[in-house]
Amino acid sequence: MRVADKMNYNQSLNAINKNRSEMMTYQNQAASQKRINKPSDDPLGAARILEKKTEMQGFEQYKRNILSAKEFIEYSEQSLSQASELLIRAKELAIDQADDAANGPDSRRIVAGEIRQIYEQMVNIANRRFGDRFLFGGYKSMTTPFDMTGTYFGDDSEMDVQIEKDAYITMNMPGSVVFMGKKLHQQLPPDKVLQDDKTTVEVRGPASQNPSQDPLAPTAQTIANSAEGEWGIKSANVFEVLRDLEIGLKANDKSVVQNSLESLDNSISQINMARGELGSRVSSLNTGLETLQKLHVDSKVIQSEIEDVDMYDLVNNLSKTQTQLEASLATSGKMLKTTLLDFLR
Amino acid sequence: MATRIGTSMNVGQRAMMNSQAALHTVSHNIANKNTEGYSRQKTETFSNFPNGVGKMRTGTGARAASIQRVNNPYLEKQLAGEKSQLGFLSGQSTALLRLEQVYNEQQSDGLNSSIGKFFNSFRELSTNPENMAKRIAVKESADLLTRDFNRVHEQLQDIRKEANGQVLIQVNETNKVAEEIASLNMQIQKVEISGGFANDERDRRDALLKQLGELIDIKWAEGKDSTVTISTADNAILVVGNEARRLEAVPTPGRENKAEGDFDIQYYHHEHAEPMVLTERIRGGKLGGLLSVRDGDVGEFERKMDSIAFEIGNRVNDLHRQGHNAYNQAGGDFFAHVEEQRGASGSIKINPTVLGDVGRIVAGMDPNSPGDNRVANMIGELQYSKSLLDGATSVDEYYNGIVAEMGLRTQKVNNLLETQEGVVRQLENLRESYSGVNVDEEVASMIEWQKQFDASARVIRTADEMLETVINIRRY
Numbered sequence: 029m030r031v032a033d034k035m036n037y038n039q040s041l042n043a044i045n046k047n048r049s050e051m052m053t054y055q056n057q058a059a060s061q062k063r064i065n066k067p068s069d070d071p072l073g074a075a076r077i078l079e080k081k082t083e084m085q086g087f088e089q090y091k092r093n094i095l096s097a098k099e100f101i102e103y104s105e106q107s108l109s110q111a112s113e114l115l116i117r118a119k120e121l122a123i124d125q126a127d128d129a130a131n132g133p134d135s136r137r138i139v140a141g142e143i144r145q146i147y148e149q150m151v152n153i154a155n156r157r158f159g160d161r162f163l164f165g166g167y168k169s170m171t172t173p174f175d176m177t178g179t180y181f182g183d184d185s186e187m188d189v190q191i192e193k194d195a196y197i198t199m200n201m202p203g204s205v206v207f208m209g210k211k212l213h214q215q216l217p218p219d220k221v222l223q224d225d226k227t228t229v230e231v232r233g234p235a236s237q238n239p240s241q242d243p244l245a246p247t248a249q250t251i252a253n254s255a256e257g258e259w260g261i262k263s264a265n266v267f268e269v270l271r272d273l274e275i276g277l278k279a280n281d282k283s284v285v286q287n288s289l290e291s292l293d294n295s296i297s298q299i300n301m302a303r304g305e306l307g308s309r310v311s312s313l314n315t316g317l318e319t320l321q322k323l324h325v326d327s328k329v330i331q332s333e334i335e336d337v338d339m340y341d342l343v344n345n346l347s348k349t350q351t352q353l354e355a356s357l358a359t360s361g362k363m364l365k366t367t368l369l370d371f372l373r
Numbered sequence: 374m375a376t377r378i379g380t381s382m383n384v385g386q387r388a389m390m391n392s393q394a395a396l397h398t399v400s401h402n403i404a405n406k407n408t409e410g411y412s413r414q415k416t417e418t419f420s421n422f423p424n425g426v427g428k429m430r431t432g433t434g435a436r437a438a439s440i441q442r443v444n445n446p447y448l449e450k451q452l453a454g455e456k457s458q459l460g461f462l463s464g465q466s467t468a469l470l471r472l473e474q475v476y477n478e479q480q481s482d483g484l485n486s487s488i489g490k491f492f493n494s495f496r497e498l499s500t501n502p503e504n505m506a507k508r509i510a511v512k513e514s515a516d517l518l519t520r521d522f523n524r525v526h527e528q529l530q531d532i533r534k535e536a537n538g539q540v541l542i543q544v545n546e547t548n549k550v551a552e553e554i555a556s557l558n559m560q561i562q563k564v565e566i567s568g569g570f571a572n573d574e575r576d577r578r579d580a581l582l583k584q585l586g587e588l589i590d591i592k593w594a595e596g597k598d599s600t601v602t603i604s605t606a607d608n609a610i611l612v613v614g615n616e617a618r619r620l621e622a623v624p625t626p627g628r629e630n631k632a633e634g635d636f637d638i639q640y641y642h643h644e645h646a647e648p649m650v651l652t653e654r655i656r657g658g659k660l661g662g663l664l665s666v667r668d669g670d671v672g673e674f675e676r677k678m679d680s681i682a683f684e685i686g687n688r689v690n691d692l693h694r695q696g697h698n699a700y701n702q703a704g705g706d707f708f709a710h711v712e713e714q715r716g717a718s719g720s721i722k723i724n725p726t727v728l729g730d731v732g733r734i735v736a737g738m739d740p741n742s743p744g745d746n747r748v749a750n751m752i753g754e755l756q757y758s759k760s761l762l763d764g765a766t767s768v769d770e771y772y773n774g775i776v777a778e779m780g781l782r783t784q785k786v787n788n789l790l791e792t793q794e795g796v797v798r799q800l801e802n803l804r805e806s807y808s809g810v811n812v813d814e815e816v817a818s819m820i821e822w823q824k825q826f827d828a829s830a831r832v833i834r835t836a837d838e839m840l841e842t843v844i845n846i847r848r849y
Contacts, residue, residue, distance in 0.1 A: 032413075032809025033406055035802050042798060066477045068787060071780025075773040078478060078485045082769050085486070089493040096500040161503055161744065167737065169503055169744030187746050189500050190753055199500070200744070335479070368813040372820075 040360035047353035054346045063337040073334045080331040087324045090191050091317060097189045097199045098313045104163045104201060105306040107156045111207075112299045114146050114153070115266070119292045122273055126286050133280040140277035147270040151176060154207050164203030173203045178267030180204050184212060191316050197309060206302045209263025209294075259301040264294040378836050378843070380424075384434030385832035391418055391437045392826035398440055399819045406810035410580030412442035413810045414572055442572040444808050449579050452800045453586045457657045459797050460587030462790040464662020468536055469783045472670060475528045476776045484521045485772055488685075491518040492756035499749040502736035508699075512723065512731050515707070519722045522682045526719035529675050533632060536667040540636045543588050543660045544622040547611075550585045551603070554578055555617035558600035562615075565599045585611075589620075590657025606654035609640045618642075620651070635667065670782065675718070677775050681768060683717035688755055696735035696748035704735035704748070 056065055067074040121139050125131050154174045156163045165173035165182030173182040184204050188196040204210040269291045276284025395416040405411040419438045423430035478485055494514035498507045557578045564571035578601065585591055585603070591611065593603040603612040611618055622636040638655060639648040652668070655661045686708040693707040706724045711717050727733045737745020757767050766774065 030806050030811070032805040032811050034805045034809045038798070038801065038805070060480070062479065065479050066783075067473055067479075067776050067780030068783035069780075071777045071784055074479065074780050075777035078773045078776060079769070081478075082485060082489045082773075085489040085493060089496050093496060093500050159501075159504075161501070165744065167739065167742035167745040169742075183742070185742070185745065187499075187744055188750060189746070190496050190750060193757060196750070368816045372816070 036363055040356065040364060043356040044353065044360065047349055047356055050349045051346070051353060054342060054349060057337045057342055058346065061337055061339075062335050064335045070334075077331055077335050080327045080334075083327050084324060084331075086193065087320050087327070091320055091324075093189050094191050094197075094313050094317050094320070097191065097197055098310055098317075100158055100163070100199050101306050101309050101313070103156075103158050105303055105310065107153050107163060108206065108299050108303045108306065111150060111153045111266075112296060112303065114149055115292060115296045115299060118143060118146050118270060118273065119289065119296065122285055122289055122292060125277060126282065126289060128282060136277040136280050136285075140274050143270060143274040143277060147267065147274065148176070150207075150266060150270060151178065154203050163200065164206060166200065166202040166204070169200075174207070174267070178207075178265070178271065180208060184210060186212075191313065192320070195316075197313060197316075201302055201306065205258050206299065207266045209258070209265055209298055211258050211263065259298070259305075261297050261301065262294045264291050264298050266295045266299070269295050378839050380431075380433065381836040382833050382840075384432075385829045385836065387434050387436065388829035388832070389826055391416075391435055392822045392829065394437045394440070395822045396819060396826070399815050399822065402810045403812060403815050406812060406815075408576075410576050410583070411810070412444040412572070412576050412808035414440050414442050416440050439570060440572065441570050442576065442808070444575070444579075445804070448800065448804050448807065449583075452797070452804055453579075453583045455793065455797050455800055456583050457586035457590055459790070459793045460659040461590075461657050461662040461665075462786055462793050464539075464659035465666050465786045466662075466783075466790050468532065468539075468663055468666035469670065469779075469786055471532050471535065472529075472666070472674065473779055473783045475525055475532070476779045478776070484525060485769070485776070487514070487518045487521040488756070488768060488772065490514045492753050495749045496753040498734075498736050499746040499753060502746045502749060503743045505731065508731035508734045508736075511734055512728065515723050516728075518685075519708070522678065522718045522721050525678055526675070526716075529671055529678070530719075533635065533667060533671050536663050536671070537634075537636045539663050540638070540660065540667075541622045543658075543663065544620050544636075544638060547585065547588045547660070548617070548619050550581050550588065551611050551617040551619075554581050554585065554601065554603065555612045555615050557581070558612065559615035561599045571599070586658060588658045589655060589660045606640075606651040606656075609649065609651055609654075610642075621648070623648075625652075632672070638664075674775065674779070676715075677771075678718040679714050679716060681718070681772060682721045683711060683714040685755075685768060686711055686717065686721050688758075689752055692748055692751050692755070693735045696738045696745075697740040697742075698735045699732035699743070701740035702733075703740075705733065707734070 057063060064070045064073050064077065121142060125136055125139050151174050154164050155172050161169040162171070162173050162182070165171060166185040167187070168182045171181050174180055180203055182203050184202045186198040186202065187200045189199050191197050202210075202212075205212055269288060272284065273288040273292070276288060395418075398414050398416045402413050417438045417440070418435045420435050421433040423432045425431055476483065491514045494507075494511040498504075498511050501507050557574055561571040561574045561578065564574065582591075582593060582601070582603075589605050591603050591605050593601045593612075595601045598614075600614050601612065602610065602614075605611045605620075609618075611620075618641065621639045621641075623639050624634045625637040626633060638651045638660070640651050641648055652664060655664055690706045690708055690710070693704045696704045698704050705726065707727055709720075709722050709724045711720055722728075724733075736749040737743070738747045739745055756769065759765060759767050
């Protein structure tokens with residue numbers, strides 16, 4: 029083959045250019061530690077990275093949601109545990125006053141005063157705030173839920189907070205349910221049961237999708253004691269129970285006091301059932317948090333697998349290209365220099 | 374018939390002239406060894422017809438018959454075709470690389486991240502809808518989102534503008550090259566009509582044809598009169614004989630699939646003819662590549678961005694209007710209302726009343742329910758809703774699809790470009806191998822001709838001495 033001088037030059041130039049551009053690619057990868065520096069490096073990989081990034085953004089948000097829901101729920105649970113203690117104290121007092129052996133109108137009047145105090149403390153607990161939000165007011169979270177007569181000004185709404193792509197958890201427990209024994213979810217079965225395979229969590233869709241719930245409906249005022257409440261037990265209006273007991277004691281009416289024992293029991297069970305539910309929500313949140321953390325790590329690993337450069341490969345390639353470049357330079361230098369003229373004297 | 378001493382002198386003299394001519398060609402070759410598109414030239418010599426009759430016909434030396442270039446027209450034409458393809462791909466590649474940068478989130482956060490942040494801010498709001506700080510966070514993330522949409526829109530516009538600038542430059546270049554080819558046509562015709570070889574003019578014209586092919590898709594043929602006729606975009610004659618017809622880049626008033634102000638390429642059959650729009654018919658060369666990205670890819674991605682922005686804006690607004698804000702008023706629009714999908718990514722912005730007062734952000738359905746977070750939840754759900762856009766993908770998936778598509782196109786064009794560069798390189802090597810200058814060869818040839826020059830001079834001197842001998846014959 030006839031070789032023109034231009035061919036030599038072009039060849040040398042191309043070889044050096046190619047080596048240099050390869051070097052640059054590898055240096056770029058070394059600097060960013062990434063295999064994919066722009067979408068065209070690996071289009072499908074780049075799209076998957078974005079997918080993973082969105083996922084991880086979501087995980088971060090769900091973690092934050094879980095943490096704030098958890099705080100809210102834990103505080104609610106703590107308040108209810110105090111309520112439960114108060115009721116137990118009331119029951120002890122009622123048991124003491126239920127027979128005539130050591131009790132007369134005077135002692136009952138004194139105890140009635142104590143029940144009054146318990147009642148007031150109960151109202152205070154029901155009006156607890158978390159930050160500036162009332163725990164037990166439903167959506168009416170900025171209005172004091174109960175007045176001193178035990179009238180409810182909140183609603184029956186549940187605040188659902190997203191804790192996973194397809195899962196919500198209810199953050200609050202309306203005062204009407206906890207303290208007044210209103211039954212909420214009659215015909216609504218949990219519409220989603222999911223979580224990782226170890227735990228099953230009852231999850232309800234966003235509140236908005238719940239047609240049976242009308243937050244504008246009349247409040248729980250009218251709920252009668254001893255109808256069936258939220259948890260399939262006899263429901264109790266805690267405030268009424270306490271007030272009845274107080275009145276009974278004041279009136280020195282033994283039978284009223286005796287009757288109130290059962291409704292106090294119902295009240296205690298109701299509060300404890302509520303506590304139980306809140307507790308199980310917390311534990312499912314904890315599981316959710318763990319799952320999220322696991323998923324987060326998984327996503328991170330996948331992202332890294334897609335986009336990060338294999339250092340061993342990279343260093344290998346770099347040194348290979350370096351050798352190539354040196355060879356190109358050396359041969360070019362030799363080849364381009366020599367002509368026939370060098371040998372003619 | 375006897376030979377004469379003078380004849381030898383003549384033969385020698387002519388041989389010296391031949392050597393000089395050949396040396397001249399050698400020097401021309403060496404001088405042009407780096408000239409793009411140059412074909413080495415060769416001096417052809419023939420032996421002169423002999424004098425005399427019978428068995429004693431004495432030769433009368435050599436004459437330089439012609440200086441011709443060593444060139445393979447078939448190879449040149451093939452090379453021009455491949456270069457045209459190379460021009461097309463490099464035009465596409467340049468524009469696509471810019472386009473790709475708009476969607477590159479590998480180094481810094483882009484739209485994918487701001488879409489996620491936007492929806493997450495509503496999830497955050499849902500945990501505490503009473504809280505003003507959370508509302509401010511929603512406003513900020515929405516501000517970021519709209520800015521990012523606007524940024525993408527603007528960058529796409531910039532790419533369009535840049536492509537238009539390039540189109541203008543390429544059209545001017547095309548006109549310049551076409552004019553030079555037309556004038557070369559005339560020169561070549563002049564030289565060759567009298568039987569000469571217009572070597573250097575032809576080299577230059579071949580080079581220009583390749584250059585023109587890189588700019589725009591052309592077809593050409595050489596006529597018997599040595600001129601080339603060039604047509605572009607199917608049937609628009611660009612050069613005929615010594616006449617070059619101009620292309621013009623004219624801003625379009627905007628028509629289907631064309632943004633207003635984009636340059637159309639117009640062509641005039643003759644001076645007073647109605648202009649003909651060639652834009653859609655130019656499918657090759659750099660110009661073709663630029664136009665295909667400008668009118669194809671950029672336009673398509675613009676429309677896609679617009680549809681995302683339009684859809685997010687409307688769907689969020691639909692939900693937002695259903696609820697009540699912190700002042701128990703019925704919710705208004707969250708994003709300022711956008712009438713038309715076209716250009717939505719550029720015009721999307723937060724409703725000014727919301728921007729001025731975050732209390733107007735709607736989190737809940739019902740009035741007087743500060744803890745109501747249902748609308749916030751529903752807006753958060755939009756991120757995963759598959760009922761947006763084409764009805765099969767969520768916003769995220771749709772956007773990630775755009776990025777993948779963008780990358781795939783760029784990757785494809787880059788791969789094709791690389792292959793094409795290889796093809797062109799190979800053909801160029803073939804061409805150089807045939808037509809290129811090799812200095813060794815030229816030096817050898819130089820020595821060869823020099824030796825002939827020396828020897829011819831010796832012949833003359835010998836003849837001279839012989840003559841002298843003849844003149845001085847009497848003295849002996």
